[in-house]
Amino acid sequence: MVEHHVKHKxxxxxxxxxxxx
Structure with a gap:
């Protein structure tokens, strides 16, 4: 997963x- 997605989920x-x- 992309680090940007980590913030969302x-x-x-x-x-x-x-x-x-």
């Missing part, structure tokens, strides 16, 4: 399973 580690998938 907290960065989530990829280790977490994608619930949206």
């Amino acid at each position: 907290p960065y989530v580690p990829i280790k977490d399973p994608p619930a949206e998938a």
